[in-house]
Amino acid sequence: MKLKIVTSNPGKAAEFREGLNHLGIEVEHCSIAYDEVQTSELEEVVIKGMEALRSKGLSNFIIDDTGLFIDALKDFPGVWSAYVQKTIGNKGILKLMENEENRKAEFRTCIGCDMDGETLTVTGVCKGSITQSEQGTEGFGYDPIFTHDGKRTFAEISLEEKNEVSHRGKGIRLLVEKLESFRSAETERN
């Protein structure tokens, strides 16, 4: 079978390809634009996005949405992470976190998969904290100010290590599990 990864980011498509390859699922990168709704729930963004794509006639596809949720900022920037990054950026986040002792934060990725009209969703979470300053040059977005082990930021570890511990890596592994059980249930039915 074949699944389309709907994203404007080719790197993301490559991550999905790597994760789904051993299931014999062929992954195709596909960059159709669709509207993301304004809501504070990642899963709602994904489910409504899937509805929008289905209404365009698409089936058998994967989309995802990712956010950084900072405890002391009442989950800001959350589902607006991409836009916040483009405006106030990491410097803005560090300013908001000045003199803040509670530095807990987590990255969440929600992945939605359409399988012949059936909806599967999974959410991968990576718990960590916000550093006092930007560190490292790898990765992108909030990586230089997020640490999962309290020592190195996501911009200071290799992509391989990041995939092992990150929200998206976990989300992809959860999706693989769900797809495996979905397909074995389907085989039983047939």
Add this chain to the structure above:
Amino acid sequence: MKLKIVTSNPGKAAEFREGLNHLGIEVEHCSIAYDEVQTSELEEVVIKGMEALRSKGLSNFIIDDTGLFIDALKDFPGVWSAYVQKTIGNKGILKLMENEENRKAEFRTCIGCDMDGETLTVTGVCKGSITQSEQGTEGFGYDPIFTHDGKRTFAEISLEEKNEVSHRGKGIRLLVEKLESFRSAETERN
């Protein structure tokens, strides 16, 4: 004729009622939920919202969307103003603006009106700046940190004065003008 004001805010409906009354347009408050898309353009949020409401069978209605656009923050919080207010709030904005000399900001309201399937949109703008601290107890949202005259914030002036100078007040007056010319053109056609 009758127009439905689609909003969860009864105060907003009252403002529209007052503005449209003298045109002989009856205003009805109506709180149907609709999805707002994630985009950095206020007008796009409104136009897509109108499409969503039409697909639910609604016609002859008004919706609006409002944002605070801060120059030094690359237009943050913009279309996400409502969510940013709920999370980091005015204290967060003041923290982001610490030691910032450029304090220019503007409120913008985009109003969309469906007239028998025709789309009218107008945008009202109120230019001003961000204060150094919260001042005043009137109004709501960003009012205590926004001043249009460099002296008093929107939380320190009367509602009457605010309606005269505010983005929404201006937007409603622009809408009234457009509705007047739309209706006189229609009369000419018939």
